[in-house]
Amino acid sequence: MxxxxxxxxxxxxxxxxxxxxxxxxxxxxxxxxxxxxxxxxxxxxxxxxxxxxxxxxxxxxxxxxxxxxxxxxxxxxxxxxxxxxxxxxKKRDKFALIDEHRVTLTDALNYLERTLELKADKQSENAVLIRDMIDMLNFFLNKFEELKKEYISQK
Amino acid sequence: MxxxxxxxxxxxxxxxxxxxxxxxxxxxxxxxxxxxxxxxxxxxxxxxxxxxxxxxxxxxxxxxxxxxxxxxxxxxxxxxxxxxxxxxxKKRDKFALIDEHRVTLTDALNYLERTLELKADKQSENAVLIRDMIDMLNFFLNKFEELKKEYISQK
DNA sequence: CTTTTAGTTCGGTAAATTATAAACTAAAAA
DNA sequence: TTTTTAGTTTATAATTTACCGAACTAAAAG
The missing domain is CATH 1.10.10.10 (Winged helix-like DNA-binding domain superfamily/Winged helix DNA-binding domain)
Known part of the structure; x- marks a missing residue:
């Protein structure tokens, strides 16, 4: 070229x-x-x-x-x-990109938790879906930190 | 209430x-x-x-x-x-939220890879940072699929 | 056949966003 | 002291977005 x-x-x-x-x-x-x-x-x-x-x-x-x-x-x-x-x-930490996503997911988690709390029927279709998403978000967000450590130590 | x-x-x-x-x-x-x-x-x-x-x-x-x-x-x-x-x-897969983020990260990865390719000096500060980010994004994106499987099997 | 229901489409407008040109400013150079 | 440099600020123009009212339509009901 x-x-x-x-x-x-x-x-x-x-x-x-x-x-x-x-x-x-x-x-x-x-x-x-x-x-x-x-x-x-x-x-x-x-x-x-x-x-x-x-x-x-x-x-x-x-x-x-x-x-x-x-x-x-x-x-x-x-x-x-x-x-x-x-x-x-600006020379940013290379994790900055990933961390931004973590923040966005955490916001989503908060919104969903507050929404679930206000549901009269916690067994309604939407309530169940919301609970599932909360559960999954918690799982992923916890793993995020582990993954970061794993990534750093592997280098 | x-x-x-x-x-x-x-x-x-x-x-x-x-x-x-x-x-x-x-x-x-x-x-x-x-x-x-x-x-x-x-x-x-x-x-x-x-x-x-x-x-x-x-x-x-x-x-x-x-x-x-x-x-x-x-x-x-x-x-x-x-x-x-x-x-x-719309009753969406509970992974939809996570998958959206995966798509966004994949877009970022593509953009960074195309940018790195065009760098004359692959050792310049920005080039090195971009390579680091690409490496980390690949690591995380691969783990995403693993995490999904782990999450599903654990239920 | 007429009327009602359950929306859709069109034209316009208000508000927000994005960008500009021109006037201005503070510091350095001549 | 005057001029130049490196921007900033202000007022405004242009564009885009978001929304509404009113006219319209297709299907069903009367």
């Missing part, structure tokens, strides 16, 4: 990544920024480079960058004697 | 459930409908009951119900000699 070919494909991938992050609730421009910082070989981008590469306005960039920093997706470094910020993907 | 107290709390719970499903991408009214069918003791609702209970227009109800049926969240039964549809939560 030539360098130009690689860069072309990477730019396509930034778009795909953007849509991927949009589905997770990011606004389009924020998604593209995360895509850019994840997919391209360059790992630090200045404000102006982001504006230029994604062809967006400075205000959109400013807004999205602020949001992404608050939410912990990105951060930036500075170099002494250089006023620019160099934005980069 | 008196019956009125229970119903009052259940109605509060329908709101909470609605917001819960909104976060999953459902529009507000669709979320409330799923909440209603999940939380309340009544397990089948007619079109008019939904319109009445949630205080929404017929068109909003029609729209949301169509969407929810297409997406497989609800279905309805009919009774011979009765033109009404009785909407209910």
């Amino acid at each position: 030539t360098t130009e070919e690689r860069i072309r494909r990477q730019k396509e991938m930034v778009e795909m990544a953007g849509r991927f992050y949009e589905k997770k609730g990011l606004q389009p421009i924020a998604g593209r920024i995360v895509g850019l910082l994840t997919v391209m070989d360059k790992e630090q981008y200045t404000f102006d480079e982001i504006v230029e590469d994604l062809q967006i306005s400075k205000s959109s960039a400013s807004n999205a960058l602020r949001l992404l920093e608050i939410s912990g997706a990105i951060d930036y470094i500075t170099v002494p004697g250089d006023r620019k910020r160099y934005f980069q993907l | 008196t019956t009125e107290e229970r119903i009052r709390r259940q109605k509060e719970m329908v709101e909470m459930a609605g917001r819960f499903y909104e976060k999953k991408g459902l529009q507000p009214i669709a979320g409330r409908i799923v909440g209603l069918l999940t939380v309340m003791d009544k397990e089948q609702y007619t079109f008019d009951e939904i319109v009445e209970d949630l205080q929404i227009s017929k068109s909003s109800a029609s729209n949301a119900l169509r969407l929810l049926e297409i997406s497989g969240a609800i279905d309805y039964i009919t009774v011979p000699g009765d033109r009404k549809r009785y909407f209910q939560l």
Whole structure:
């Protein structure tokens, strides 16, 4: 693969990544920024480079960058004697992705438990289904921690 | 807890459930409908009951119900000699919730694999992080199936 | 044949979201 | 001191989403 070919494909991938992050609730421009910082070989981008590469306005960039920093997706470094910020993907624990899912499942578990409590007839079809799901969620959530340990020790 | 107290709390719970499903991408009214069918003791609702209970227009109800049926969240039964549809939560496999997460994680895995392939320097910080995440996702996704089997056999 | 029932479809609108341009600011450079 | 840099803020435009009312329809009931 030539360098130009690689860069072309990477730019396509930034778009795909953007849509991927949009589905997770990011606004389009924020998604593209995360895509850019994840997919391209360059790992630090200045404000102006982001504006230029994604062809967006400075205000959109400013807004999205602020949001992404608050939410912990990105951060930036500075170099002494250089006023620019160099934005980069926040180096997260590799378990972060899995842990997010664990949180979502825990939320679901809480919602289902509170719902079951309020059922007049705990033997109704829905109540039984809810109880089954609660039971299964508990099983999986407990195993999560075990799996993490197993994974770490195996390395 | 008196019956009125229970119903009052259940109605509060329908709101909470609605917001819960909104976060999953459902529009507000669709979320409330799923909440209603999940939380309340009544397990089948007619079109008019939904319109009445949630205080929404017929068109909003029609729209949301169509969407929810297409997406497989609800279905309805009919009774011979009765033109009404009785909407209910689709009785899904209790693993459905877990399986959805598996699909999401698989999507993430694909995205990361395609991204890693395009990296010029596979030893760059991001590339190494991406490889670690891919490795861990593979580990967890494989264990998922094992866990399902373990859960089923233990019952 | 007319009326009622059980919704569906269409057109419009209000509200929310997303993005922009332009004015502004604080710090550094000239 | 003036100018430039590196953004931020503000006001607004454009787009999208969510919802409603009203007209409509197909089947059943009267």
